[in-house]
Amino acid sequence: MKITKKLLTVLVLILIPSISFSATFGDIRISYLEGDVQINIETSQEWIVASVNMPIYEGDRIWVPDFGKAELHFRNGTIVRLNERTSADILNFDPDSLQFYLNMGSIYVNNRVGGTKIIQINTPATTIRTYTTSVFRVDVLQNNYTYIFVYRGSVYTDNGRDRNVINEGTKFVIRGYAREEYIPLGSPDAWTRWNFARDKEIFDIYKSERYLPEELRYYSYDFDRYGRWVYIRDYGYCWTPFLKISIGWAPYRHGRWVWIRGDYVWISFEPWGWVPYHYGRWVYIVKIGWCWVPPPRGYVYWGPGYVGWVYTPHYVAWVPLAPGETYYGYGYFGPQSVNLINVNINKVVIKEKYKNALVSDGVTVVHRDTFISGKEKTLKIKENPFLVERINPGRPEIKPERRTTMPIIREVPEAKLPPREIRETNIEVLKERSPLRKQRDPQMLERMSIPNGRGEERRSIAPQGTLEDKLSPNQKKPETIERQIPPHERIRERRPPEIQRESTPEPQPPK
Numbered sequence: 433m434k435i436t437k438k439l440l441t442v443l444v445l446i447l448i449p450s451i452s453f454s455a456t457f458g459d460i461r462i463s464y465l466e467g468d469v470q471i472n473i474e475t476s477q478e479w480i481v482a483s484v485n486m487p488i489y490e491g492d493r494i495w496v497p498d499f500g501k502a503e504l505h506f507r508n509g510t511i512v513r514l515n516e517r518t519s520a521d522i523l524n525f526d527p528d529s530l531q532f533y534l535n536m537g538s539i540y541v542n543n544r545v546g547g548t549k550i551i552q553i554n555t556p557a558t559t560i561r562t563y564t565t566s567v568f569r570v571d572v573l574q575n576n577y578t579y580i581f582v583y584r585g586s587v588y589t590d591n592g593r594d595r596n597v598i599n600e601g602t603k604f605v606i607r608g609y610a611r612e613e614y615i616p617l618g619s620p621d622a623w624t625r626w627n628f629a630r631d632k633e634i635f636d637i638y639k640s641e642r643y644l645p646e647e648l649r650y651y652s653y654d655f656d657r658y659g660r661w662v663y664i665r666d667y668g669y670c671w672t673p674f675l676k677i678s679i680g681w682a683p684y685r686h687g688r689w690v691w692i693r694g695d696y697v698w699i700s701f702e703p704w705g706w707v708p709y710h711y712g713r714w715v716y717i718v719k720i721g722w723c724w725v726p727p728p729r730g731y732v733y734w735g736p737g738y739v740g741w742v743y744t745p746h747y748v749a750w751v752p753l754a755p756g757e758t759y760y761g762y763g764y765f766g767p768q769s770v771n772l773i774n775v776n777i778n779k780v781v782i783k784e785k786y787k788n789a790l791v792s793d794g795v796t797v798v799h800r801d802t803f804i805s806g807k808e809k810t811l812k813i814k815e816n817p818f819l820v821e822r823i824n825p826g827r828p829e830i831k832p833e834r835r836t837t838m839p840i841i842r843e844v845p846e847a848k849l850p851p852r853e854i855r856e857t858n859i860e861v862l863k864e865r866s867p868l869r870k871q872r873d874p875q876m877l878e879r880m881s882i883p884n885g886r887g888e889e890r891r892s893i894a895p896q897g898t899l900e901d902k903l904s905p906n907q908k909k910p911e912t913i914e915r916q917i918p919p920h921e922r923i924r925e926r927r928p929p930e931i932q933r934e935s936t937p938e939p940q941p942p943k
Contacts, residue, residue, distance in 0.1 A: 457734055458487060461486065461706050462488060465482060465500075465503075467497060469481070469497070470844055474489070485709075487697060490522050493520070497849075501626075502514045502518075506547065507648075508548060509547040509650040516537070519851075521859050523868065528548065529549060529868060530550070531553070534570055535555075535854060538623060539553065539570050540569045540623075541553075541566070542567050543562070543567070544584060544635070551566070554866040558578060558589045559589065559590045562586065564585045564586055565585050566585030566587060567582075567584035568583060568587050575608075577606065579604070583601075585599075586599045589604065602614055602615070603616070633653065639656060640652035643671070645726060645731075651706065657704070659674055670715070670725050672722060673702075684700075684750060690836065691837050713753050743824055744817075746799070748830070749795055749797040749817040750795070751796070753786065754788050758782075760780070761827075786823075789819070799811040805833075
């Protein structure tokens with residue numbers, strides 16, 4: 433019994449850091465970018481150019497300069513978008529709550545699926561919270577004016593003196609630190625219309641929901657837009673990307689390994705390259721090509737990049753893992769993985785032969801300097817490294833440099849950098865000054881049933897320029913605010929259409 437207790441204690445000590453390591457890894461990614469968007473990773477304290485498919489974590493800071501946009505996609509279905517001239521810091525994040533600090537600019541939040549139970553946005557003038565499914569926008573102007581637009585659900589504000597409820601169909605204006613005003617929503621501007629259009633793309637019905645495990649269904653958009661599903665006898669339904677030029681292409685080739693928070697993480701430059709490179713495995717099928725095999729439901733684990741490694745003093749090589757092959761990583765990444773945190777890697781001997789290493793062009797080999805700096809350097813390898821060299825467990829033991837932490841090797845022009853007051857902001861001080869409040873206020877929640885939050889009798893409001901403004905005339909919906917929800921907001925209430933076996937058209941480039 434004593435031995436059993438000691439064994440359990442050791443297992444707990446081993447598993448706890450592993451679970452905490454992967455608990456939030458992969459929960460947020462950058463899914464769309466325009467312009468020289470920059471990110472300040474908490475562990476590096478330096479502003480670098482951001483990239484699509486870059487993972488985002490608690491403590492990271494984002495700056496969107498002029499003529500830019502950024503979209504953050506949460507695994508639980510929540511979408512957050514930042515407009516140009518916007519500074520947003522992620523103060524807290526866990527599976528149920530999200531907290532941003534919005535110093536300046538405009539942030540649009542779509543939590544229509546209710547994946548995030550508590551959303552809190554702190555601004556210089558007030559604190560904004562919502563505990564319900566909601567779609568809203570917050571603008572912070574340099575004159576301390578704060579505008580809150582509520583398109584669905586309810587939010588409430590708390591500046592330490594006054595608390596206000598803003599229900600859907602209403603705009604709330606805070607002028608400085610005193611005057612407040614409720615106004616019916618006016619005609620949507622270009623930024624709001626763009627968000628509505630983007631929402632419709634992401635939340636439409638997609639056939640990929642049928643084939644993806646429940647944990648990944650909110651990524652269906654990427655699979656429908658950039659590839660097709662095929663049935664493979666040994667693996668079931670698998671996904672293969674559309675590729676106009678497929679000669680020499682292989683998974684984990686168009687992108688870069690970036691050192692992020694203590695690990696090398698694959699950052700794909702392909703717009704669809706998030707789920708297929710951080711979940712599941714790959715196989716090569718003759719007459720079809722490379723196919724991604726989704727993980728089964730209940731076994732969905734995010735990983736930095738499911739590959740096998742070979743590295744020498746001169747080069748680094750990797751190959752995508754096939755189903756059933758073991759991944760060696762620093763953390764717990766599912767039952768088909770080995771946690772190297774508490775293992776002496778010098779004693780690990782990998783005897784299995786990776787299936788995809790035998791595929792023509794399946795192995796990617798780069799010069800060691802290219803791996804570090806991202807700059808191409810000529811390398812000639814005559815033989816397949818996975819057939820002649822020792823297969824290494826885990827990532828390359830290469831000490832990261834400054835360029836290794838940059839997904840895009842490009843310096844940011846001075847004019848594009850965040851304003852000095854943004855760069856000098858201490859995020860730890862922000863966390864202390866703006867604590868996340870998870871406890872709900874019963875009185876405020878009761879007032880959320882009142883349209884303007886001021887205790888007046890409930891009434892139907894149809895302000896000029898509501899959500900319907902973005903729809904065509906034949907899409908108009910009932911008159912009351914409570915029912916003014918565009919088609920994509922109710923889309924999941926309908927059953928998906930039957931999947932027909934037909935040829936897939938050539939994909940259109942993203943707009």
